[in-house]
Amino acid sequence: xxxLRQPPSVSVSxxxxxxxxxxxxxxxxxxxxxxxxxxxxxxxxxxxxxxKRPSGIPERFSGSRSGTMATLTISGAQVEDEADYYCYxxxxxxxxxxxxxxxxxxx
Amino acid sequence: xxxxxxxxxxxxxxxxxxxxxxxxSGFTFSTYAMxxxxxxxxxxLEWVSAIDGTSSYIYxxxxxxxxxxxxxxNAKNSLYLQMNSLRVEDTALYYCARDLDxxxxxxGQGTLVTVSS
Numbered sequence: 001x002x003x004l005r006q007p008p009s010v011s012v013s014x015x016x017x018x019x020x021x022x023x024x025x026x027x028x029x030x031x032x033x034x035x036x037x038x039x040x041x042x043x044x045x046x047x048x049x050x051x052k053r054p055s056g057i058p059e060r061f062s063g064s065r066s067g068t069m070a071t072l073t074i075s076g077a078q079v080e081d082e083a084d085y086y087c088y089x090x091x092x093x094x095x096x097x098x099x100x101x102x103x104x105x106x107x
Numbered sequence: 108x109x110x111x112x113x114x115x116x117x118x119x120x121x122x123x124x125x126x127x128x129x130x131x132s133g134f135t136f137s138t139y140a141m142x143x144x145x146x147x148x149x150x151x152l153e154w155v156s157a158i159d160g161t162s163s164y165i166y167x168x169x170x171x172x173x174x175x176x177x178x179x180x181n182a183k184n185s186l187y188l189q190m191n192s193l194r195v196e197d198t199a200l201y202y203c204a205r206d207l208d209x210x211x212x213x214x215g216q217g218t219l220v221t222v223s224s
Contacts, residue, residue, distance in 0.1 A: 045212040
């Protein structure tokens with residue numbers, strides 16, 4: 001079955017740039033999406049279609065894709081950005097899948 | 108304001124059934140695909156099922172195929188998940204989510220399903 005692979009954890013100091021990667025064989029053909037989930041809350045979309053930012057999401061959040069890897073970048077990470085981040089995409093048959101999640105620590 | 112409110116969760120024995128509901132408001136429900144996504148305690152997100160706006164296209168994760176049935180009633184702005192033959196491993200917080208495959212993704216707060224004897 002199709003998998004999206006993420007590192008379990010990423011840690012940065014406040015003001016540094018955090019990069020979270022997501023690897024999947026179908027990513028060259030399928031969009032990647034990124035969701036932020038803070039403790040005890042529902043997920044919130046922060047990046048869609050690889051690099052687009054929904055209204056209301058701070059400009060420090062950006063996305064990119066190169067080959068089989070998508071990357072979520074948080075430029076100048078803030079303490080309030082500490083959360084679990086999940087990538088989401090589909091395989092070539094349309095089956096939907098989430099990555100395993102990455103815990104971002106900002107301290 | 109977009110709102111998705113799930114209900115119907117609870118404690119059920121293995122082999123039992125539950126029907127989850129999701130009440131939608133603040134947008135034109137019939138024009139959006141809808142999904143159920145679950146999250147086991149302390150674990151990651153798992154997509155469960157999807158249905159398009161007219162119920163023409165329905166998809167299931169392999170883990171629930173044949174046991175769960177997704178449906179919608181556009182006149183009532185409601186999404187449903189009928190869950191049969193429940194297993195301990197189905198224990199999770201079940202989220203209703205709008206249109207995962209666009210910039211319009213929005214999630215409810217979830218309803219907890221516990222399968223235990």
